[in-house]
Amino acid sequence: MDMVSMGLLAAMGALATIAGTSEDLESDVGSQSNPNSQVQLAAQVGHTHRIYNKAISGEPPSNALYAALAAVTASVLMSDPYGMNAFFSIAVGALVAAVFNGILSMTSYMGRNTSQARFNQHVYLDVLRSHTTTIMAHAYITAFCVVAISYIMTAPWLPIQHPFPLPVIAFTWGIALGAIGSSTGDVHYGAEREFQQYPFGAGLNAANSGDIVTKAEAGLRSSIDNAWFCAKFGGPVTGLAFGLIVFLDNWRTTIFDPATQGWYAILTGILIVILLNVYNRILEIRSKKRYGPYPEYVGDIKA
Amino acid sequence: MSVAAGGGESKIDKTKLTMYGLGGGVLGIYLAHVLNMVTGTGYFSFLAGLGAIAAVLMGADAVRRVCAYGIGTGVPSIGMMAMGMGLVAAWFGLAVAGVAGPIIGIAIAMGFGYFVGMLANKIIKMNIPVMEEVLMSLGGAGAMVIIGLSVVISGQIGYQDMLNDVVFTGYIAIVFIAGALAILQPFNANLGPDETQDRTLVLAISTGALGMFAAGIGSLVTVGVGGAVLTMLIAAAIWLKAFLWFFKLVKRDSSGVVGTGLLPEGGL
Numbered sequence: 001m002d003m004v005s006m007g008l009l010a011a012m013g014a015l016a017t018i019a020g021t022s023e024d025l026e027s028d029v030g031s032q033s034n035p036n037s038q039v040q041l042a043a044q045v046g047h048t049h050r051i052y053n054k055a056i057s058g059e060p061p062s063n064a065l066y067a068a069l070a071a072v073t074a075s076v077l078m079s080d081p082y083g084m085n086a087f088f089s090i091a092v093g094a095l096v097a098a099v100f101n102g103i104l105s106m107t108s109y110m111g112r113n114t115s116q117a118r119f120n121q122h123v124y125l126d127v128l129r130s131h132t133t134t135i136m137a138h139a140y141i142t143a144f145c146v147v148a149i150s151y152i153m154t155a156p157w158l159p160i161q162h163p164f165p166l167p168v169i170a171f172t173w174g175i176a177l178g179a180i181g182s183s184t185g186d187v188h189y190g191a192e193r194e195f196q197q198y199p200f201g202a203g204l205n206a207a208n209s210g211d212i213v214t215k216a217e218a219g220l221r222s223s224i225d226n227a228w229f230c231a232k233f234g235g236p237v238t239g240l241a242f243g244l245i246v247f248l249d250n251w252r253t254t255i256f257d258p259a260t261q262g263w264y265a266i267l268t269g270i271l272i273v274i275l276l277n278v279y280n281r282i283l284e285i286r287s288k289k290r291y292g293p294y295p296e297y298v299g300d301i302k303a
Numbered sequence: 304m305s306v307a308a309g310g311g312e313s314k315i316d317k318t319k320l321t322m323y324g325l326g327g328g329v330l331g332i333y334l335a336h337v338l339n340m341v342t343g344t345g346y347f348s349f350l351a352g353l354g355a356i357a358a359v360l361m362g363a364d365a366v367r368r369v370c371a372y373g374i375g376t377g378v379p380s381i382g383m384m385a386m387g388m389g390l391v392a393a394w395f396g397l398a399v400a401g402v403a404g405p406i407i408g409i410a411i412a413m414g415f416g417y418f419v420g421m422l423a424n425k426i427i428k429m430n431i432p433v434m435e436e437v438l439m440s441l442g443g444a445g446a447m448v449i450i451g452l453s454v455v456i457s458g459q460i461g462y463q464d465m466l467n468d469v470v471f472t473g474y475i476a477i478v479f480i481a482g483a484l485a486i487l488q489p490f491n492a493n494l495g496p497d498e499t500q501d502r503t504l505v506l507a508i509s510t511g512a513l514g515m516f517a518a519g520i521g522s523l524v525t526v527g528v529g530g531a532v533l534t535m536l537i538a539a540a541i542w543l544k545a546f547l548w549f550f551k552l553v554k555r556d557s558s559g560v561v562g563t564g565l566l567p568e569g570g571l
Contacts, residue, residue: 072474076523096520114495116497167476220566
């Protein structure tokens with residue numbers, strides 16, 4: 001393991017952490033993914049709202065699109081007749097991805113709210129103007145970081161030199177990133193922020209579906225408020241999760257050469273998974289002991 | 304029809320849309336191939352993109368029909384399934400049948416779709432009456448979108464050329480995902496009880512044009528600047544027209560498109 005590989009590994013981990021954070025916040029401003037169903041239901045149960053409804057698809061496919069598009073644009077600009085510098089190529093690619101993101105976001109917001117006309121859900125143009133640019137800015141950061149990671153993995157002058165082309169690697173990382181954002185970050189926006197009038201951790205009673213918070217501390221709740229809230233914990237923790245995945249996964253193939261010490265790399269991977277499982281179990285038991293069951297619960301453990 | 308998922312009545316008949324989709328898709332793909340071969344340029348690649356837009360229209364309407372049975376969160380999955388079936392069948396067709404590849408690929412994809420639909424209804428017992436027919440349309444649309452956008456990048460039909468230009472460069476990633484989003488986004492973005500067919504289909508033109516634009520970016524390297532810029536300009540013009548049309552329909556259908564304002568009373 002040489003110094004260059006170590007430096008690249010650290011850079012990839014840092015880029016992944018930033019990508020994870022911005023990806024989660026991007027989906028929170030737009031209410032994409034799992035929490036979106038509650039925003040969709042809100043108007044149907046009588047709570048009209050001014051929350052952005054960005055139903056592009058699940059986070060994995062949409063992030064795969066931004067990453068793949070940015071990577072295709074970057075790889076075109078870097079290739080033979082154009083020969084642009086990698087840094088600027090990736091920046092232009094991320095810009096194209098952000099524009100696509102903005103277009104898909106706007107059409108989702110307008111389309112979904114219009115399809116709820118019978119529930120009196122309006123289309124607010126000021127929400128569209130202020131939120132779409134925020135969403136695009138986050139998507140730009142995400143796409144830039146993901147393509148940068150992919151570039152480090154594929155560039156012919158760097159040590160990793162993955163055999164797959166840049167867009168395919170970016171596509172795969174986009175799906176992985178979306179999946180992490182969806183599984184890690186969503187709970188902090190969906191269960192915690194949308195339902196902050198109910199005790200956190202109580203689960204969502206079916207009778208409360210769609211009863212999301214539509215009024216803020218002062219005035220009406222906007223999705224930018226939600227991003228502010230999620231930026232405190234949900235976003236960074238998503239970044240940490242994705243950063244750890246990218247870092248640990250590449251770390252084991254950096255310290256062990258996959259060509260000659262492949263089995264060591266595989267065993268290290270298995271060991272990491274076992275250790276994380278044990279750690280999660282300890283964390284779960286400690287939390288249960290410390291915080292106990294919910295007040296309403298009168299089951300086998302004394303409340 | 305489920306109220307939660309939406310899917311109002313259809314003004315345009317599904318048979319007509321399927322015919323236009325299949326006809327337009329195949330015609331666009333072959334015209335691009337033949338005209339590019341005859342003139343020896345890449346200027347006509349955009350025709351394959353137009354074919355892909357026709358296929359997207361057919362696919363988006365099929366998504367709309369099946370998802371009206373209440374598959375709310377399953378809309379993206381249906382789109383992915385369409386592209387999965389289309390991808391395998393399209394490349395198989397291209398590999399075995401040369402220039403006839405697109406037609407063979409589309410036929411296999413449609414057969415594939417029918418079979419998957421039959422499995423869903425008979426074995427898993429989903430009992431959705433339109434399942435077989437819809438998955439058949441979706442498989443065909445997926446294959447046409449994959450081939451159409453691939454021909455935009457490669458400029459011609461030919462297994463080895465397409466492998467070199469589309470797969471080995473990695474541009475297949477954007478062909479797959481932009482095509483999938485083009486098919487699933489129109490209904491997904493309009494999901495709700497007051498969804499209308501014309502609004503969904505106009506959005507399908509817009510997302511199809513976005514897919515064509517993305518493929519046009521890839522073709523900058525493969526078919527040359529002239530053909531690629533032409534593809535991107537035509538795609539941008541179609542997108543702009545469709546987007547403005549969509550906004551007009553939003554204003555027509557919405558309970559209110561307002562600059563700003565407080566919350567109105569709920570409709571319940």
